[in-house]
Each structure stands twice: as structure tokens, then as C-alpha cells.
Amino acid sequence: MRLILLGAPGAGKGTQAVNLSKELHIPHISTGDIFRANIREGTELGLKAKTYIDAGKLVPDTLTMSIVEDRLQKDDCRNGFLFDGFPRTIPQAESLEDVLAGMNMELDAVISLDVPNEVIVRRMAGRRVCKNCGRNYHIVTIPPKQEGICDKCGGPLIIRDDDREETVLERLKTYTKKTEPLIGFYEKRNLLLHFDGTKDILETTREIMDCIKGQCAKGV
């Protein structure tokens, strides 16, 4: 399956993407994770992306498309993929259509996780990320086994620079202006499926899986 997860920052895309990619056996591609890995490694791409990310702005489309095109060439994408946090602008969505057409592929569905802004601001205050490996946690909904320590690698858990309140508000503004128009874009293409992102994490995963299986049966 070729899927996109759409939703405001903090809507739970990353968490759902981890669950869905396991269930569907398709790679989870988060452009935000790719940028953060580049920042940790100090690459040129990371340096360029960091200034935008820390300001709550979007990384320019050309830079974002270059990492997506590279990623789609990898063998593990042959049987499908799940994008999380991409596309974030109409030009990115249009470029993705062109890239996929060039590979004889098309999208199966776009999963929209709907969460009101006030819930998002509350949720983002609890987010933590491992400084070493980048795994995500939440102090209430996905706590680590030991407070402040990553379950996977033992690294320290920190607040992402762009999860600070001023940046969160800027990211939400950017989302409304640049990313929300994608809802109409994919609605027109009959690809959009809406889900209530305020429900229990596993319940939402189950609802998405049930719906996607139904879509497959209908041949979408």
C-alpha cells in the first residue's frame, strides 16, 4: 500500500505511522526524522534544514523533494510506503504525483488525523525525544520505562527545540497556511480518509487498519 498520513504537528502521525508500518510491513518515511538524523550527523543537508526547523518554518520544497526522491528509490519502497509529515505543501504533493507516475505508481489513500488545536498544544508540551537515537516518547501517553531515559538505547530524553511553545504556535500557523490545503487537494482525488485523532492510540490504529482493508477490498 502507498499511503500518506496527514495532520497537524502533534496530531499523532508519528505514533500511528510506527503502528501502521508494522502491521502493513511497509517502510515508515518521516521527512522530519530524516532531517533530524542529518542534523545529529552534522551533514550539509542537516545544517541547511536546521535554521528552518528551529524557527517552526518549512524546509524549502526543493530540499525536501530531493530527500524524498532518494528515499523512494530504495528497494524497501517497492511494495509500498507510509509517508509521515510529507507532503506538507501543494507543490510537494504535485511533485510527488510526478515522481510516482515516473515509477508507475500511485497513492492508495491519504489518512487524515483530525485533532483540535487546543489538544495539540497540550499534547506537544509532553513530547520528549531521545537525544541519541531519535525515538519519540510522551510523558503521559507513551512514557519510557525509566523516566528521562530511552528504552531503546539508554540515551537521555529531551524536548525537541521545535516543540517549545513559541515554535509550536508558529508550526500550527504554518500548518494552517501551507499544509491544510492538501485536504482539499486529496479530497478532489478521492483519496482522503478522515479519523478522529483524539481517541486512544491503539483504537485509532485499529480503525485505520479496518478502513484500509475495506478500501483494498474495494480496489482503491
Ligand code: AMP
Ligand atoms: P515533523 O517531525 O514531521 O513534525 O517535522 C519537523 C520539522 O521538519 C517541521 O516543522 C519542518 O520544519 C520540517 N519538515 C518535515 N517534513 C517536512 C516537509 N515535508 N516539508 C518541509 N519541511 C518539513
